[in-house]
Amino acid sequence: MRILVVSPRVAPGVLTLEAWDALRGAARVLSAEDGPHVQAIRAAGIDVAIASDRPDAGDDVVWVAPPGDLQWARDVADSLVGGDGAPVEVVLGSYDLPGARLLDLVDVMGRLRRECPWTKLQTHESLAPYVLEEAKETFDALESGDTAHLREELGDLLMQVVFHAAVAAEGTPDDPHGWDVDDVAADITAKLIRRNPHVFADGDATTPEEVDATWQRIKAAEKGERR
Template sequence: MEKQFNDLSESRQQQLMAFDRLLTIMDELREQCPWDRKQTMDSLRHLTIEETYELSDAIIENDSPEIKKELGDVLLHIVFYAKIGSEARLDNGFQFDIKDVLDGICDKLVSRHPHIYGDFVADSEEAVKQNWEKLKLKEGNKSVLSGVPASLPALVKAMRIQEKARGVGFDWDDKRQVWGKVEEELAEFKDNFNIETGEVLDQKEAEGEFGDLLFSLVNYSRFVDINPETALERTNKKFIRRFQYLEEASKADGKSLAEMTLDEMDEYWNEAKKLNA
């Protein structure tokens, strides 16, 4: 039985009122603002991707105020898409609104958690994941991997592919086996080069082996609880900080990067490392 508004706690009432305020503002903007009236799902798509990456950056930086702000931007986009969906009846008869979106995710969460809302027993995170993939297949997915978006960045996609395969038991038993695979792929990659001259013997083959090496490293990262996307992005940010220190410090000393030797640049780079930049 659904709860009545007055039966809810004060904090839940405030949450629902805040959400109602956002829905009301969205209705008003869609009706009155020339920019908002013009938007379509296609025009919003690239903006949504940008907002998602900004949220990701805030999470990596552990910046709580920024996380709150970016979550608001992402939530606005969800409400915006639902508003556009509710108007689709005027064009092709296909329609949904924010209630349909919320009901859909609630129904899915209940059906995907039979260990909470049913009689299935799952006493570990791994058991939950494996049953999740089995349920998705029962719901009509033709492949365990069909839930991996084709447009995902390659590194994230590799991780998700491996997680999906693990969900049905297709995985290594021991991380030592996985590390052995990393070493095997590294040796096969090296075989495509003349070590003395640095010449690539077969460019296409080398590319394939490099891909295999990266895939195996992503695989190993799962076994040691490292998110490869997060790890690489932290390294990207670290490199940017140190390089910008190199630029600023050398400029302050009246030097030009274009005229400096690599050894001179390394002095500033090592300074940045000592400063933990």
């Protein structure tokens, strides 16, 4: 028996070769719940039965775990087999790339914006004091040298970025289309590429001082263009 673990942050149907081989070679494919990943597997021509009862460890079965729940798969595997029993293998069908957890934050903020009475009333103006507060607390954490505290405060500061992006995404009469957190990320990514030509283009800076001088020169030129 194999237990297939998939990430909820990866598009349904995007699975590893090992996962597809396991699915196509199994006598049966079962899942404890229906969902986008199960539907994508069915769309590929593989029948998936929904079953709440656990199969026997010795069966030629692939059991699709709840998306993202690797611990569930391990716990089930431990409960199905012990000692010299039949082998149970956990197969990673898809896994998170660095930064994938940011999608969880965006999703949670979106739900709060829709369902939380306080969150849905906030504006850029009402949130402004919190940006200053969280930036100050982040600075204090840096000064303290407490990296665990810094991690927490950076999370609070990051929440402000995502919060403002969620507000902006709803648009205004002056800007009905608005912008979202992807636009924020795209802008800063493009800026980093433009201002670091020694990495991304044909720049010749080789020392920290030269890198900083190039950054400042490009920054000044960009600000001049916007005047």
